[in-house]
Amino acid sequence: MFLGALFPKDASVWELCDTPPKVPGVKIHDRTIAFSGKKKKELTCLITKEVSENVIRFSFHKNTQVALKILLFDLKKEEQLQFHFRLGSGAEVTVDHIFLEPINSKLSIERKFRLKENARLTLLTGVFPNASFLCRDDTELIGEGASVDYLSLAVATKKNRIQIEETVRHQAKQTISKMQNFLIATEEGLLECIVAGVIQKGMAQSACEQANRGLLLGEKSSISVDPKLLIDEYDVKASHGAAIGRINDDELFYLESRGLDETLAKQLIVFGYLAPFLDQLAHAKLSDYLTKIVRKQVMGGAIDEPELA
């Protein structure tokens, strides 16, 4: 399996259908993968066509520090998968959640995140399904001081439709959410993104920030973004916005005037656009691999097998 080259199997890499990983502080109990202990853990979970459960639960105990990569690929069954993430007080969790091709066209994903006081979640979501796809997220910040930093990249190709719905509910004081979406549509790809930040009454000194950027690369491609703020409290900071457009002719002219042909100039612009996402992927080989995936999907280039270390 080609991703083996990216993630040679060891104690920190496992496929969900395998026996539980023998990593201190990681247990699978009652269909929940639980993380505990203060020592920082880095793990990778591969989820393929052999998934037997429709609900996958991750539980991060108080003060745990975990960097988790979850890769979904080769999902061929018609599925509706759910992921539940629960972060205990003070837990610091980074999740890179990557959906790779080929994924069945009827797959839909629901993710629920629940954060207690001072828990911190950094979530990086990459959606490269090369098929139609729905991802619906619901994040509840239930403890004071909880924060979520949400960065996602989605690429819609061919005639595929990708729907992304993200809701963050601020249910405690001094909670913070930052949501950034980078959206690319090629050919006749359709991308629809609904982003909602909800701050309930009494949740003072909370902050909710949304930024959405869409890049149209196909004549018939389409991106729509609906950024919403539903706020019932005065003492908050909030912002939202969306910018969608095509590659600017003047940008192309500038790059071409330095000798770059049109394809190369467009590649530079597209990869410049992706840089904030790719730069945050701590795994260099995964970043390189996703770069190649995007190049293939966006520019129609060839894709090489990842090289072994």
Added chain:
Amino acid sequence: MATLEIKDLVVSVEDTLILQGVNLTVSGGETHAIMGPNGTGKSTLAQIVMGHPKFKVESGDILLDGESIIGLSVDERSRRGLFLAMQNPIEVPGVTNFDFVKTAVSARLKANERLRIGKFILKFEDAAKALNMGSGLSQRYLNQGFSGGEKKRNEILQMRLIQPKIAFLDEIDSGLDVDALKLVGDNVSKMKSPDLGLVLITHYERLLDYIIPDQVHIMIRGTIVKTGGRELIQKIDREGYDWLKAELGIDELEDPSKTRQYTLGSCATKKTIPGLR
């Protein structure tokens, strides 16, 4: 030594003629200055030579070393040796300055050539130092967050590393303070050689104090109306362009290409109020 010849060039954009028969020849080792009032087609000329797709060449020709480049794409023109330092350099977030210039220089290499990266890094650092650009320049995103002066200096840095045969510098002096102007002027002057022909587009005399032109051309209403030496610069600085317009009998209001007739359609009020015609 390269030669660029612009012959009877007539150009339009959206059915409006903006260049009306421009003739200009620039050879390696020469420095030309093009001056003129706002909106007379100076920057347009530079962009057309570079091949900007928004303009349409109605007639005339542009030859580089005797060969027409009208049918060539922008990048082909660049690889053949043309360069345009732009008035408003574009910001490209996510692309580092170093990667961009490296890609631009690599694009010029022949199939059997490879960029020697160590040497290139040293050249880049030398150029950045000479232009007082600071040590972090290579990893900054292309023109993003640059001041106006930094953008202009970055254009000169690219020119220095790309080493074109014919370069147009379009208002490279705008946005520069006195010290930066001297720095840019000195850098460009040091690049002068028989292998580089320069065309400076400017409004002001001060740039031409540092980069001494061999010929000065004045452009009004889409054509070069006068060519001379440095004495023209001083006269323009003293008296503006009115003397020249008077000498040539030019009245801007009479320019038919800039006068459009608009029809606003039928008046709805006339139709709805009885008796009003």
